[in-house]
Amino acid sequence: MVQVNRTSQRKKRERNYVGLMVAIIVIVALIDxxxxxxxxxxxxxxxxxxVIGDWFRFYLLFNPGAAFSMGQDSTWLFTTIQLVFVVGALIAAFxxxxxxxxxxxxxIAGGALGNLCDRLFREPGFWFGHVVDYISVGNFAVFNLADASITIGVVVFVIAVFLDDSDKAEKQDAQEVKDGEAQ
Structure with missing residues (x-):
């Protein structure tokens, strides 16, 4: 009986994170x-x-492309990719x-949604809008809060992959149940 309780406690902890994800996505996009x-x-x-000499500046520009202004003639493609990612993230949340x-x-999805709003509703028009960039650090490309959120999200995700021990915990639970049945 103790083994079953331990397993059920783990299942309660392993709930889905729909509310957390939606909150983060919406907050990031709104702040952006x-x-x-x-x-x-x-x-x-x-x-x-x-702001800090020439090292940190606010510099307003409009970017039709992706990071580093790559793919400036493919705005429609980036819009589609961002829309698919945001919808996919909301489905994955379950x-x-x-x-x-x-x-x-x-x-990542919050940043994608922030930039997607630009692509959908800013000039030169629906689906082809240019992203508003305004953060300039040193000689690095000009970016925005949405871009920073995407970058931080990728780092968090990669770290989570390397630190993920869920397989180990599942094997331990299975072994505990097996040991409990043997007794």
């Missing part, structure tokens, strides 16, 4: 859009405002049982 609107109201396109996987995927 709010900061973009603030930057649009404050800066002119191409205008740079030094099946994810590890909290750090949920956080990583939600950060």
């Amino acid at each position: 859009q709010a900061v973009k609107q603030l930057m649009l109201n404050w800066l002119e396109p191409g205008q740079a405002v030094a 099946f994810i049982r590890q909290p750090w996987y949920a956080v990583g995927i939600a950060l």
